[in-house]
Amino acid sequence: MAYAQPDEHFFIETDEPQSSTRARETAKMLARSRQETIACELSRLAGEEYLGDIMKHMRHMEDETLPDANLIDMQREIQWFMRPYLIDFLIEAHAAFALLPETLFLTVNLLDRYCSRRVVYKQHYQLVGCAALLIAAKYGDKKDRVPQIHELNNMCCGLYDAGxxxxxxxxxxxxxEWTIGHPTVDFFTQLMAAEEQDDKEVEHMAAYLCEIALYHRDFVSTKSSIMARSSLALARAILGRPEINDGDWDHTENLTLLTLSQHLNQPSPTLARKYSSSSLSKVSQKLADFMAEQAAMARLQANPQSPPAEPVSRHSDIYSTPQKGHGAAAGFDGYLTPPITPDNAYGNTAKVDSYHQLPPRCPVTPTPQSHSSSYPQHVQQYAAFVNQHGIHQQ
Incomplete structure (x- = not known):
């Protein structure tokens, strides 16, 4: 039996058993779950029906809310070398409040659009970033996760007043002009990944590459759809996934892909630490391993290994000179010089025989004769020797 307590003095007995109360709560939970399932299915059907109109609107908003890097170049105080420090701060704040991924990209978009229109002093650069994070969180994140002003002030070490x-x-x-909505790169990445049926590891790697692009000026004026397509293609290549034929690439998309691949050498330690967790597939470590392999291959191609030198016999005489006769040339192993005939040896056979029996103690080099007809003869003999043995003459 269950009892109801209307006030502090009386207990009224009820006929409703406790099991029926639990059954009623269970039925409510099932009904709520069924309603959510029906709502999701209706949203999916409506999305398929109006997908063309949705994409047309997104493309229009993408052009309307694109920052201009050339206008940011005209800022007098803030410089591009300050940007990585602010992006690191925003990434840490974004992770501390556990905000949605698209909130970070919307924050940077609001920051760049504001810097494209207003002069920003360097002491207010971080304040603009905090205001952009606050607006982006209120726009698309859950209410209980929106950062409070005093929390942002504490993260800024009390640099600014609350007001x-x-x-x-x-x-x-x-x-x-209160135009906050912007189709972020995360939106296009999820859409393209679902269409191409990419796994979570590819999505995490693409998100990592897109956040690396936030640090560099080259991608400030790049459309989100182009960045999403380039990051997915590069992520598949890094992870060794098969290439997907998703249509032709124009010059801007090819240039974005090439530029993005050139900014992967030294990512921010703050960002690398964020993507080193198991929930994000540890893609930062996988990218570091991939870049190390590419660097090793580049060094190997730049400095190819020379072939091993042929061993030289320790007993070979490099000063030996080939002499007349067939036996002397067969065992020759050394520098080649033209064979010569000793002076006054034409008419004395004994001197010739004794000359062949005693090898020279010093290297012999050809000596021009006094008459003009002997030098061309030595040249012809040397040329014939070289041709006979097939020796490449330097």
């Missing part, structure tokens, strides 16, 4: 965050937030919204 400055609210003032900068309103100034950013007025500058952008």
């Amino acid at each position: 400055m965050f609210t003032q900068m937030e309103m100034h950013v919204l007025n500058t952008l």
Whole structure:
């Protein structure tokens, strides 16, 4: 039996058993789950029906909300070397509040769009980033995860007053004319990955590459759809996945892919630490291993190994000179010099025989004769010797 307690003094006995209460709660949970399933199915059907209109609107918004890097170049105080420090701060704040992935990309987009229209002092650069993070979190994230102003102020080490965050937030919204929505690269990445049926590891690697691109000026004015396609193609190549034929690539897409591949050598340690977790497939370590292999291959191609030298016999005489006769030339192993005939040996056979029996103590080099007809004869003999043995003359 169950009892109800309407006040502090009376207990009223009820006929409703406790098991029926649990059954009613279970039925409510099942009904709520069924409603969510029906809502998801209706959303999917509506998405398939209006997918063309949705993509057309996204392409239009992509062009309307694209920052201009050339206008940011005109800033007097903030420079591009300051950008990595601010992006590191935003990534740490984004991870601390456990915000959605698209919130980070929307934050950087709001930051760059504001810097394309307003002059920003370097002491306010971090404040603009915090205001952009606050706006992006309110726009697309859960309410309980939106950072509070005092939390952002603590992360900035109390550099700004609490009222400055609210003032900068309103100034950013007025500058952008309250146009906050932007099709982020995360949206296009998920859409393309689902269409090509890529696994989670490829998606994590593509997200890692897209966040690496946030640090560099080269990708500030790059469309999200182009960045998503380039990062997915590069992620498949890094992980050894088969190449997917997803249509022709224009010049801008090829240039983006090439430029992105040139910025993978030294990613930010903060970003690499973020993607070193098992929940993100440890893609930062896999990218580091891939880049190390590429560097080793490049060094091997730049400095190819020379073939091993042929061993030289220790007993060979490098100063030996081939003499007349067939037996002397057969065992020759050394520098080649033209065979010569000793002076005054034409008419004396004994001297010739004694000359062949006693090898010279010093290397013999050809000596021109006094008459003009003997030098061409030595040259002809040397040429015939070289041709006979097939020796390449240097």
